[in-house]
Amino acid sequence: MLNHKKAFSVAMGAAFLMAMSAVGPGFLTQTAAFTSQMGADFGFAILVCILVDIGVQLNIWRIICVSGKRAQQIANELVPGLGYVLTALIVIGGLTFNIGNIGGVGLGFNVLFGISPENGALIGGAIALIIFLVRNALIVMDRTVQVLAVVKVLLIIFIVAISSPPVGQAALHTIAPSHIDFYSIVTIVGGTVGGYISFSGGHRLLEGGLKGKESIRYINQGALTGIGVASFIRVLLFLAALAVIAEGFKLNPLNPAASIFSAAAGNFGYKFFGLILLAAGMTSTLGSTFTSVSFLNYSTDKGTESIFHKLRPFLIIFFIVFSTAVFYFIGRPAKILVIVGAINGLILPIALAILLVAVTKKKIMGELYKHPLWLTIFGWIIVVFMAYAGVESVIKGFSSLF
Template sequence: MDNKTTPTNNHGKQMRSVAMGAAFLMAMAAVGPGFLTQTATFTGKLGANFGFAIIICIIMDVVVQLNIWRIIVVSGKRAQVLANEVFPGLGYLLSTLVAIGGLVFNIGNVGGAGLGLNVLFGISPENGAVIAAVIAICIFIVKNALKAMDRTVQILAVIKIGILIYILFVTKIPFQAAATHAFTPTKIDFYSIVTIVGGTVGGYISFSGGHRLLDGGAKGIKDIKYINEGALTGITLASIIRIMLFLAGLAVVMEGFKLDPANPAASIFLHAAGNFGYKFFGLLLFASGMSSILGSTFTSTSFLDYAVNERTTALFKKYRNSIVISFIVFSTLIFYFIGNPAKVLVLVGALNGFVLPIALCILLVAVRKKSIMGKAYHHPLWLTITGWIVIAFMAYASVDTLFELF
C-alpha cells in the first residue's frame, strides 16, 4: 500500500512546488518597471476611476491564465508548437510577436534594475544595468537553475510587498473614493485597460507560468489541480501588488500632488515618505527589474524551443544557456548605449494587449482539436465562452486604442 501511494504523494508535492514557482514567475514577470510606470501613470491620469480598469484586468487575468495554462499543460506542448499544429507556420509568427515584445520589455527591465541601483547607491544607471544583467545570468547558469530562479523571484516578491505595506502605512488611503469609482466609474479609458491587461497577462507573461509548469514536469489531465492553484495564486499576487500601488498613488494624487510624468512611480514614494521613501522606491525598482528580467528571459527564450522529441529537446537544452545569455546581454547593450525607453514601457504594454487576443484565439482553436488535446479532455464551457468574450473585448479595445494613439 505504502509503495503504491508514495510516488503519487511525491508527484503531488513536486507539482505543488512547481505550481508555486510558476505562480511567482508569472506574477513577478508582470510586476516589473513597466508595471510600476503604467500603474502610476494611469492613477495620475484617471484618479479613482483607474480602480475600474484594475477590476476588469483581474477578471480578464483569471480567464486568460486558466485557459492558456490548462491548454498548454494538458496538451504537454509549448504554445508555439500548438500554434504550428493549428496552422503550419503560425507558431513562428507567435514566437516573433512574443519575442519582440519580451525583448523590448527586457530593455526596460534591465534599465529599471540599473536605475534602482542608481537610487540606492548612486552608481550610474548604465553600470547598475550591467550588474543586474550579471546577477541574472548567474542565476540562469547555476546548477538547478529553475529552482534558483523560483527562489529568487519569491524573495523579490516578499521585498516588493513589504515596501508597499510600509508606504500604505504612512499615507492616508482614500478607501471610499477608490471603492466607489471602482464599481461606478465616471470615466472609462480603454487605453488603460488594454495596457494593464497587456502588462499583466499579455505577450510573454501569459505563457510564463504554463511553460514553467511544462519544464517542471507537469503534463496531462492529472495535473489540472496544480494548474488552477498556480494560475490563481499568481493572479492574486500580481493583483494585490497593483492594488497596493494604486492606493498609494491615489492617496498622493487626492492630496493635490501632481505626479512627475518623467517618473510617476518615484514621485509617489518621494511625496509619501520623503527621501527615505525614495530609497525604498529604489529597492522596489531594483527588485521589480530583476524579477522581470528573469521572467522575460525565461519565457521569451522558451519560444525558440520547437522540440517535439527527445533528440530535439536535448539539442535545445544544450544551447539554452547561450541563448539566455545572448538575450540578456543584447538587452543590456541596447540600454547601455541608447538609454532607457521610458515611454516604451507603457507602449509595449499596449502592444502586448494586441498580442493577447491573437494568442488566446490560437489556443482556443487548438483546444477543440482531439488530435492535439487527446480524446479524454473536455475544456470547461465557461472557460471557452469567457475566453472568446475576452478575445472580442481586447480586439475591440485594442483597435479603439490604436485610433487614440494615431
C-alpha cells in the same frame, strides 16, 4: 505524475514567475500615472483587469499543460508554420521590452547607490546571467523571484500604512465609477497578461513536469495565485497613490511612481522606490528571458530536448547581453518601443484565439479532455475585446511616429 509537494512547488514557482514578470518597471509607472489621472475611478479599471486576467490565464495555462505542449507547438499543429509566427511576435517583443526591464534595474541601482543607470544595468545583467547559468537554475530563479516578490509587497504595504489612503472612496468608485477610461483598462491588461507574460506560467509548469488532466488542480492553483499576487500589488500601489493625491500632492508625470514614495516618506521613501524598481526590473528580466527562450524550443522527444538544453545557455546569454548592451550604449530606443508596444497589444488576442481553437482538436488535447464551456465563452469575449483594443493601439502607435 509528480508528488503533491513537488507539484505544488512547481505551481507556486510558475505563479510567482508570472506575477513578477507582470510587476515590472512599466507596471509601476502605469499604475501611478493612471491613478494620478483618474483618481479613485482607476479602481474600476483594476477590477476589470483582474477579471480579464482570470479568463486569460486559466485558459492558457490549462490548454498548454493538459496538452503537454508549448504554445508554439500547439500553433504549429493547428496550422503548419503558425507557431513560428507566434514565436517571432513573442521573442521580438520580449527582447525589446527586456531593454526596459534591464533599464529599470539600472535606475534602481542609481537611486539606491548613486551609480550610473548604465553601470547599474551591467550589474543587473550579470546577476541575471548568474541566476540562469548555475546548477538547478529553474529552482534558483523561482526562489529569487519569490524573495523579490516579498520585498516588493512589504515595502508597498509600509508606504500604504503610513499614508492612510481613502479606502472607502476607492471601494465605492471601484464598483460605481464616475468615469470609465477604456484606454487605461486595455493598457494595464496588456501590461499584466500581454505578450510573453501570458505564457510564462504555463511554460514554467511544463518545465517542472506538470502536464495532463491530472494536473488541473495545480494549474488552477498556480494561475489564481499568480493573478492574486500581481493584483494585490497593483491594489496596494493604487491605494498609496490615491493617498498621496488626496493630500493634494501632484505626482511628477516624468516619474509618477517615485513621486508616491517620496511624498509618503521623503528621501527614505525614495530609496524604498529604488529598491522596488530594482526588484521589479530584475524579476521582469528573469521572466522575459525564460519565456522568450522557451518559445525557441520545438523539441518533440528526449533527443531533440537534450540538444535544446545544451543550446539554451547560449540563447540566454545572447538575450540578456543584447538587452543590456542596447540600454548601455543607446538607451531606450523610443521608436522601436512604440512600434513593438503597439504590436504587443495584438499578441494576446491572437495567441488566445489560437489556443481556443486548438482546444477543440482531439489530436492536440487528447480524446478524453473537454474544455469547460464557461472558460471557452469567457476566452472568446476577451479575444474580441482585446483585438479591437490592439488594433486601436497599433493605429495610435504608428500614427505617433509620423
